[in-house]
Amino acid sequence: MITLVQDLGAGVLQFIVHLGRIALFAASVVRAALTPPSRVRIFVSELFNLGVLSLVIICVCGLAVGMVLGLQGYNTLVRFGAEQSLGAVVGLSLIRELGPVLTALLATGRAGSATTAEIGTMVATEQLDGLRMMSINPIHLVVMPKTFAMVCVMPLLSALFIVFGLGGGYLVGVVLMGVDGGTYVSSLQNAVDYYDDVVGSLLKALVFGVLVGLIATYRGYTCAPTSAGVSAATTSTVVVASVSVLIFDYFITALWGV
Amino acid sequence: MTVASVDDAPVVFSDVDMAFEDRHVLRAFSCRFAQGKISVILGGSGSGKTTILRLIGGLVRPQRGRIVVAGEDISQLSETQMYAVRRKLGMMFQGGALLDSLTIFDNLAFPLREHTSMSESEIATEVHRQLAAVGLSDVDELLPGQLSGGMIRRAALARAIVRKPEILLCDEPFSGLDPISVKRIEALLRRINRQLGVTMLVSSHHIPSTMRMADQVVLLLGDRAVSGSPAELCQSSDGRIAGFLNEEVDESIEPPAYAGNVRHRSTAP
Numbered sequence: 314m315i316t317l318v319q320d321l322g323a324g325v326l327q328f329i330v331h332l333g334r335i336a337l338f339a340a341s342v343v344r345a346a347l348t349p350p351s352r353v354r355i356f357v358s359e360l361f362n363l364g365v366l367s368l369v370i371i372c373v374c375g376l377a378v379g380m381v382l383g384l385q386g387y388n389t390l391v392r393f394g395a396e397q398s399l400g401a402v403v404g405l406s407l408i409r410e411l412g413p414v415l416t417a418l419l420a421t422g423r424a425g426s427a428t429t430a431e432i433g434t435m436v437a438t439e440q441l442d443g444l445r446m447m448s449i450n451p452i453h454l455v456v457m458p459k460t461f462a463m464v465c466v467m468p469l470l471s472a473l474f475i476v477f478g479l480g481g482g483y484l485v486g487v488v489l490m491g492v493d494g495g496t497y498v499s500s501l502q503n504a505v506d507y508y509d510d511v512v513g514s515l516l517k518a519l520v521f522g523v524l525v526g527l528i529a530t531y532r533g534y535t536c537a538p539t540s541a542g543v544s545a546a547t548t549s550t551v552v553v554a555s556v557s558v559l560i561f562d563y564f565i566t567a568l569w570g571v
Numbered sequence: 572m573t574v575a576s577v578d579d580a581p582v583v584f585s586d587v588d589m590a591f592e593d594r595h596v597l598r599a600f601s602c603r604f605a606q607g608k609i610s611v612i613l614g615g616s617g618s619g620k621t622t623i624l625r626l627i628g629g630l631v632r633p634q635r636g637r638i639v640v641a642g643e644d645i646s647q648l649s650e651t652q653m654y655a656v657r658r659k660l661g662m663m664f665q666g667g668a669l670l671d672s673l674t675i676f677d678n679l680a681f682p683l684r685e686h687t688s689m690s691e692s693e694i695a696t697e698v699h700r701q702l703a704a705v706g707l708s709d710v711d712e713l714l715p716g717q718l719s720g721g722m723i724r725r726a727a728l729a730r731a732i733v734r735k736p737e738i739l740l741c742d743e744p745f746s747g748l749d750p751i752s753v754k755r756i757e758a759l760l761r762r763i764n765r766q767l768g769v770t771m772l773v774s775s776h777h778i779p780s781t782m783r784m785a786d787q788v789v790l791l792l793g794d795r796a797v798s799g800s801p802a803e804l805c806q807s808s809d810g811r812i813a814g815f816l817n818e819e820v821d822e823s824i825e826p827p828a829y830a831g832n833v834r835h836r837s838t839a840p
Contacts, residue, residue, distance in 0.1 A: 350685075442630050443668030446661070447682045447734075448654045 338531050342460050345453040352458045359462035363424040367470060374419055375412075375474035379481025382406055386482070387490045396490070400497040401504030403482035408505060408514045409571065412475035413467075414562050417521035420463070420470060421554040425529035428459050429550040432533025433543035441534075456534060460526040467522030468515040475514070513571030520565060521558050528554040579606040580639075581738055581770045582627055587636030589622055596622045600636070602789055602798060609764050609771045611781045613815075614791030620774035621665070624740045627772065628662055629653040641737055658686070661736035661769075665743040667723040669715040669730065675702070676711035679730050686734065701729040705759055721752035725759065732763055738770045739763070745777040753777065757784050778816055790815065 386402040432455060435441050441451040479501070486492040505511065529550045536546035565571055580603035589597040596619040604610045612620045625631045626638055629645050637646050641659045648656065669678045679698040683689055689697070702708055705725040715723055724744055731739055741760065745753045757780045764771050775781050781788060782801045789798045792811055797804065804812055 438666055438671070439664045439668040440670055442625075442628075443662070443664060443670070445630060445654075446628050446657055446740075447685070447730075448657045449682070449685055450654065 334535070335527060335531050338534070339527055341452050342457050342527070342530070345450065345457040346461065348453060352454065355454070355458040356462055359458045360466060363420070363428070363459070363462050364466035364469060367420060367423050367466070368473070370419055370423055371416060371470045371474050372477050374415065375477030376481040376484075378411060378415060378474075379403060379407065379478030379483075380485045381481075382411075382478065383482035383485030383490075387486055387492065396486075396492050397496045398500050398504075399482065399486045399492050400499070400501030403486070404479060404501040404505050405510065407475045407478040407482075408510045410562075410566075412478065413471045413514055413518040413521055414558060416471040416474045416518060417467065417525055417558040418555055419474075420467060420522075421525050421529075421551055421558070424463065424466075425525045425550050425554050426547050428463070428526075428529040429533040429536070429547045430543060432456065432459070432530060433536040433546045436534065436536055437538045437540065437543055439538075452534075456530045460530050463526030463529070464519065464522040467525065468518040471514065471518035471521075509571070513569065516569075517562070517565055517571050520561060524557050524561060525554045528557065580604060581606050581641055582772065583637075583639040584623075584626075585637040585639075587626065587638060588634045589619070589626060589631070590634055597633075600796065602796065604770065604772055604789075605787050606770055607764075607768050608786035609760065609773060609784055610787040610789060611785040612772065612774045612789045612791065613776065613778070613781050615776060615793075615815075618791040618793060620776070620791060621742050624662070624742050624772060624774055627738070627740060628657065628660060658734075659737040660740060661731035661734065661738070662740040663724070663727045663731040663742065663744060665746060667715060667727040669723065669727060671715050674712050674714055675707065675718070675726050678715070678726065679733050682730070682734050697733065701733050702726075705729045706755070721748050721755070724748070724752075724756055728756070728759060728763075732767065732769070735767060736769060738772065741771065741773040743774055743776070745775055745780055753780055760784060782816075 382403045383399065386399050386406075387396055390396045390398055390402065432441075435451075435455065441455070444451045444454060483494070483497055487494045487497050532546040532550045532553070533543075536542045582604040584600050584602045587597055587600045588595070589600070596617075600619075600623075612623055614620050622631065626633060627640055627645075629648065629650075633646060637644055639645070640656055643656050645653060645656055669675070670681065673681065676695075676698055679701060680694045683694045683697060687694075699708070699711065702711055705728055707722060707725055707729065710718060710722065710726070715726065718726065728741070728744070731741075744756050744760065748756065760771060760773065761784050763769060773781075773785075782805070785801050787798060788801055788804055789796055790804060790812060792815065797807075797809070797812060799807075805816060807813060
């Protein structure tokens, strides 16, 4: 029993220590962003790596999720004779919840894990120490552009996911199931509020971008300098970032009503 | 004979303790490295050679003691303050530590672009000059992954000296290389030392090259360290020194329990 309490205490302490370290790490990233020289070229290159290279997976998954929502929504609504509300159901589900959350989970799996693996490999091969010895702060050169790129890319990918999801819902509901196209679009238009739903959704995605960006870079930056260490850090990024996104999603929804 | 006098030593260790968790690597280590000379830190695997270089670069911090580098006590400096000291240092890492996404040219140009106001044409001239100096004129557009081990070491050496450091740290420059590459790197290091007058600290367990190139040797023997010129160490009557230099297996050496100051051969034979 005492051992159990000790283990629990140690776990809680460890968690608090990690939180403190991530907070300090985040502060150093922000400080780096305010320190010259600007890393615009690297930032743009990271936008490409994290954003453009994720486009296919985001578009395909968005379309698939929209089609599933369209099908399930139609089958449920038709029982109550409310299939004309399909656009609202698909739209609100995607915009308020599924768009930002699923985008964050997909970005974690593709871009977050790649970010951790890349930085972790740089740690293991002493590339970051090499930068330090050249008087170049690795947080400024490597971490900061990747983190901010993730923050910027997440709302854009989420918006794209939602657009393709709405298209998927339209495809199934209107083209396959025969719901009137005008009804689908007008129910969507009437149900979705620009500020409450669309802006809120983008803000949610922005918060997820901060979370995934920080966790992915922190895990890579602090990983053990071995191949096993890089592997463990990459796995840990996917697990911790995914769980954090889901937990934060609840609190954002509960507190902000988004 | 003491190779480095108190006044001109650019790197001084005083009573330094260094441990990784509960594994002690250095204990009360004190040593001076001579200005403008080649000092080789010699010892077996795990004896703390690389740790000494990383302590000088501020990449790891000691638990106790004082380290003076280029006149600055770096033991208490913050990471930001350390960046100013590192401008006087160049380091050639054992694995090269070249940025693997950049070409060899860009790897060498990178520190110049970051820290100087040189134009691109001036940078190109300087990079090609350094690459030619290490015998790598035709690889500037290749990525580090496309080079052999010896070529990576030479490229790393070129990057380490491109900003003309006061102190050059070379971590295991000979390990894993064929005899021809060893002699080539050795000749390069000697030439750089002669031409630039740079203070050079080399960690190595390669005894023949150490004996050929070193002005000062710091031999880490597990529980103590001994310093002197190669000739002095070769003439030592200490069985463990002779055993190490003759590459005999010494079962009594326990890698990392080092204790006590460096004993210079003249004062403590």
